Amino acid sequence: MISQNEIIHDDCIKVLKTFSDNSFDLIFADPPYNLQLPKNKKLIRADGSEVIPVSDSWDKFESYEEYDIFTENWIKECQRILKPTGTIWIMGMYHNIFRVGKIMQDLGLWFLNDVIWVKIDAMPNFNGRRFTNNHETLIWAVKNKNCKNYTFNNEFLKQMNNGLQMKDTDWIFKICKGRERLKDGNGIKAHPTQKPLKLIQQVLLSASRKGDLVLDPFMGSGTTAIVAKALGRNWVGIEKEKKYVDLANMRIKKYTEQAR
Numbered sequence: 001m002i003s004q005n006e007i008i009h010d011d012c013i014k015v016l017k018t019f020s021d022n023s024f025d026l027i028f029a030d031p032p033y034n035l036q037l038p039k040n041k042k043l044i045r046a047d048g049s050e051v052i053p054v055s056d057s058w059d060k061f062e063s064y065e066e067y068d069i070f071t072e073n074w075i076k077e078c079q080r081i082l083k084p085t086g087t088i089w090i091m092g093m094y095h096n097i098f099r100v101g102k103i104m105q106d107l108g109l110w111f112l113n114d115v116i117w118v119k120i121d122a123m124p125n126f127n128g129r130r131f132t133n134n135h136e137t138l139i140w141a142v143k144n145k146n147c148k149n150y151t152f153n154n155e156f157l158k159q160m161n162n163g164l165q166m167k168d169t170d171w172i173f174k175i176c177k178g179r180e181r182l183k184d185g186n187g188i189k190a191h192p193t194q195k196p197l198k199l200i201q202q203v204l205l206s207a208s209r210k211g212d213l214v215l216d217p218f219m220g221s222g223t224t225a226i227v228a229k230a231l232g233r234n235w236v237g238i239e240k241e242k243k244y245v246d247l248a249n250m251r252i253k254k255y256t257e258q259a260r
């Protein structure tokens, strides 16, 4: 029996193995990016302030091989526990999404779309040596090639789009900032990679129904839980860092109190 609407504080690979086959209606995963930032290199904005990149230990892997093994292990389990009517969304950037995509295809997951989240207010490339990296990719897939009856709320999306088919795979949303962005007591980002609520809302509205069970194996600041709760979906989150489990639980509690 899966305890729903809770965050499990542990390593997701260990936890995923405990779930039964075909248990979840939708899996949303925002895994480590494996950014591989050069050591001691500072990024400075035009105004002289320093950019604080994702430098947490959860994002560090010794090699591509180590990252691939980790990635295959958690995706393999997600594939097993995803219902044949369910879908999985995995998001990432150019650092990791191509490796993630190859692993997904090698495991037999079947791609439905790759959605591009266009970040209209992305951080510019400060030293002008390449283009601004202004998007992330979400791969949307089913368990295998034979899964045809997956949830896609085409009619609902059409109604929300003035009666026209919602056909765009480029989704334009601002990055998470302002009041939505969680900060610590010193005004510093409480989680380095908090995603916008609207992005995950679009995922859940497109591919899940009320009462469905949604899994996020990399829960971070709890964005998926907030959206799932607001939309009447049940959810399970996994997060290995205690400080983020606490942050997400506080956020969920605050949201619940406000929603009353």
Ligand SMILES: C[S@@+](CC[C@H](N)C(=O)[O-])C[C@H]1O[C@@H](n2cnc3c(N)ncnc32)[C@H](O)[C@@H]1O
Pocket: 010, 011, 012, 013, 030, 031, 032, 033, 058, 191, 193, 194, 195, 196, 217, 218, 219, 220, 221, 222, 223, 224, 238, 239, 240, 241, 244
């Ligand atoms: C990219 S962030 C997810 C951010 C989240 N979508 C949000 O909006 O806050 C990835 C998260 O996964 C967690 N994590 C990394 N490796 C993990 C693992 N093996 N098991 C569980 N959580 C893990 C990290 O601590 C981090 O909070």
